[in-house]
Amino acid sequence: MSFNELSSEGEIPIEPSKSDSIEHKATPDYSHGKISKDLNDFVPHRNTIPVSSDAGPKINDLANNILHNLAVLPSLPALPSLPSLPSLPDRPRTASMLAPNEPPKIRNVSEKIILGSRRAEGKFTQVKPTKEDLEKDLEKAFTKVQDDAVTVAKLQGSVDKCKRPEEKKMLEQKLREAKLTFAKSNVALALVDIGMESTPEELQEKRWVLKNLENEVMRIESEIKNHTPGEIGKNLIFSAANGARIFAPEFLAAAEDLKKEAHRSDVDTTTMHLLFEKAAEKFLEAGNMEAAFSARAAAADAVKFSSSHQLYNMTPAIEEGVSNQAIRDVGLHMESGSSRISGGLAFSTRPHLDGKPRDVLDCDLSSAARIEFKDKFGQIFGTYNSTKNKFENDHLKQFENSLPKHLRPVKITYKNGDKANAYMCQGKDANGKFTADPSKGIQFPTSSYEIEFGKGRKFIIGASTDYGAIYKHIRLEIPAGLPSGEGLKEMQQILTVLGLGPVISKERQVDDERRKLELMMQVHAPQGWDKLQKGKKIEAEEKLEKIQREEEKRLAEIEAQKKAEKIARGEKVVEKVKEKKPQTEAKSSKPVPFKPSQMDHFELSAADLKQKMIEIEPQMKEKFEMYEENPDLVTKIEVFPGKRIYALEDVADDFEKAGMYGLFAGTTINGAFGFLNTGPLSTDERVLSATAVKDGKSFYTDKQTEGSGGIFFRGVNKIVSENPISSKKFEYVGEVQVLMKNRIVNRGGVCYNQDEFGSRNDHSPFSGRKFKAYANRQSFSQFAKTLGTAIDKFTECPNKQWMTGMKNFKGMKMTEDGVWVHDDDDDPDTKGLPVKDPSRGAVNEICVDGGNIHPSEIAGLMVQDIQAFLRAAEERGDLENIIRGKDKDGKIIIIDAILVYNKAPGEKELRAPINKFIHESDIFEPEFFGIKII
Secondary structure (H helix, E strand, O other), rough: OOHHHHHHHOOOOOOOOOOOOOOOOOOOOOOOOOOOHHHHHOOOOOOOOOOOOOHHHHHHHHHHHHHHHHHOOOOOHHHHOOOOOOOOOOOOOOOOOOOOOEEEEOOOHHHEEEEEEEHHHHHHHHHOOOOHHHHHHHHHHHHOOOOOOOHHHHHHHHHHHOOHHHHHHHHHHHHHHHOOOHHHHHHHHHHHHOOOOOHHHHHHHHHHHHHHHHHHHHHHHHHHHHOOOHHHHHHHHHHHHOOOOOOHHHHHHHHHHHOOOOOOHHHHHHHHHHHHHHHHHHHHHHOOHHHHHHHHHHHHHOOOOOOOOOOOOOOHHHHHHHHHHOOOOHOOOEEOOOOOEEEEEEEEEEOOOOOOEEHHHHHHEEEEHHHHHHHHHHHHHOOOOOOOOOOEEHHHHHHHOOOHHOOOOEEEEOOOHHHHEEEEEEEOOOOEEHHHOHHHEEOOOEEEEEEEOOOOOOEEEEEEOOHHHHHHHHEEEEEOOOOOOOHHHHHHHHHHHHOOOOOOOOOOOHHHHHHHHHHHHHHHHHHHHHHHHHHHHHHHHHHEEEEEEHHHHHHHHHHHHHHHHHHHOOOOOOOOOOOOOEEEEOOOOOOOOOOOOHHHHOOOHHHHHHHHHHHEEEEOHHHHHHHHHHHHHHEEEEEOOOOEEEEEOHHHHHHOOOOOOEEEEEOOOOHHHHHHHHHOOOOHOOOOOOHHHHHOOOHHHHHHHHHHHHHEEEEHHHHHHOHHHHHOOOOOOEEEEEEEHHHHHHHHHEOOOOOOOOOOOOOHHHOEEEEOOOOOOOOOHHHHHHOOOOOOOOOOOOOOOHHHOOOOOEEEEOOOEEEEOOOOHHHHHHHHEEOOOOOOOOOOOOEEEEOOOHHOOOOEEEEEOOHHHHHHHHOOOOOEEEEEOOOOOEEEEEEEEEEEEEEOOOOOOEEEEEEEEEEEEEOOOOOHHHOOOO
């Protein structure tokens, strides 16, 4: 009986049977032809129970007929051509081995179907069937196949005749579900057949039939999944990122389909948001502002959070969450499902000048997202005219009219960065509590935008690229104590209408995969990563910037020539004092044209993004293959409760192979106890929590270079260790050097052979605009191999006399590893050798990502005065089992003890003997870091 023969028997859609409704999960590949080993636990063993002699052939004929009529499956080949398969292993298991009413672990399609049947009967134990039971099962399975075939045929007829698109779409989905039920019925029938008495050859053929039927189930399951609104929407975004020409109405229709879903998952909600935003971007490209704002308003209207969300009752949830943290004031961390966000989300509750507290979200945009937001911001608010002190060419009225009532009116303020309008981070009062008093705050002389939505809601972002970390930082404030679910909803609505998409959202698997790929490229091919982030638009802007710099240089030379001529004539020369103003992103009053998204590369599927990365940096193909073959090399580590980042375990191995002992940071005795009990914090985290901000040596500069998100160390190898601490070649050393294990570099970051303040911002004056330090940085392995032997290509040496006699780099050239080498034909003895680093690596820099490093990563301490440190530790109660003795002068000293550290609330204390953990030394030794250099 074929589908075509049945299709004429009826037209009315029939609901497919739901008796086999099962949970769909990924299924192992059994292409080797074997049935899962554990299948023996669910079906009778072969050749044990005699049945009628013609039962097997009947079932086999039916299976062949079914296979023949399934278009996707090949016809059953002749028996001699079948591959020989090993027998199923005899591994019987008794009923007692399965707990009562507890389902066994599902392994493959056949097991799912058997368990689906057993769930319906409430049985999970194995019972040996009788001959009569098998014959009844055979008849029941055969009837089920026939009934499901009729259902499929009738639905197919209805689909073919249906003319209304919406109704046809619904019928097609029902047809796919009916085909799945039919395919499962065939698997169940084949399973009964395998239990019948058979010759080895017959059993071999039955297994082949079963394998093909299982494949058909998996194919239909995949097809059903790909036709869900969530999958359709996701694939639409992938296609657009790959260059497909998709128009706004298509994105909008897919978003509306998802919006209608009654039981929409959190992941599908993220996709819905992205679709609305893609529609808005397409409308902006066409100049249709009203439609763009309406699309975002529709997304904002669909914002809803489940009562199970961690921050559903936002204010009390924040307070409860931070109360259990080792470092409370950094806020409650959560991961974001948005590719636009770098480093996750931090929530806190802060005081306000009006006396009413605010719930606050702090997060950072990625480089590509901030470039994109510049254009989206301009489409709403226009450009700021500093002469007239107002925004021009805006679409604020249209924008405001699209908003929910509670987000109106909208007011934007430009703060120019002077003392009265500086960018402000909250400080603490004498009791260590956050205060809204501006005099206690931390000011940064940079410009910013403040956008007020309704009453008590504010969005703040930096406006000057000179302070890169603030330029990318978002602070969002709403009134504290809003009703359940409303706090999250209002925050996300503001982010949505500004074009930032689903920031507070469930991370999808594809987003998680992208983060892994991004880290791999950042670590192994950082120059390619920079190129990928910027895209062609930014490359063009950088070329224009270079032309402008050259023109400025030419004009300066002309001005210098005129000045020299005046001096030669004896004329008075009046020096013009050029006032430096913060660089802002809105310099003119011309309309801002919207340009295509800079985020396209980060909306690709993981497979397509991987291919794009390989096209830019072919060496990444080998790296990706290595990680696929060794998945244990990719791990996730928690840096704060709720904030987890990826780490690549092979990076530390590369460091050790290159002879790296480890890393270190200099600090005071009191600072060392901070390291020991909470771990080192980045500048961003110290500023955010107003914790020991000024203990950092360069926190203003770090905010400019964007190095503030990392934690600063210097690397140590044999060459570096030849510089004693007392040589004063190292910068920022103190009474204590905290020694860190190599494995902290697994989380990524940046590294330079000179001090670049962790540069990630080539617009910063400290990042060497001329040299593009960040864009052209070395990989971690290149850094480890060249440390202490050569001057870094892309840095401006802090000590200018190092370059004396080098004649503007004449007689040198650059290697692919980014280091200067001698290239003077008149001096063949030095040709090709690295230009020596006079500091012997003492001022190298490794800026590690993550915001915080756990104290367990500390390898030890190197101190100038061990007794001073031990006395301070004893006063703090950090020493146990103290043994005292006398020094050579008869003075009582501590000669042995156990140091107790990692004593922050909620943490498990760590202990180390002082004679192995603390070293009174002026020279770094490999054993101090716990490694042996061969």
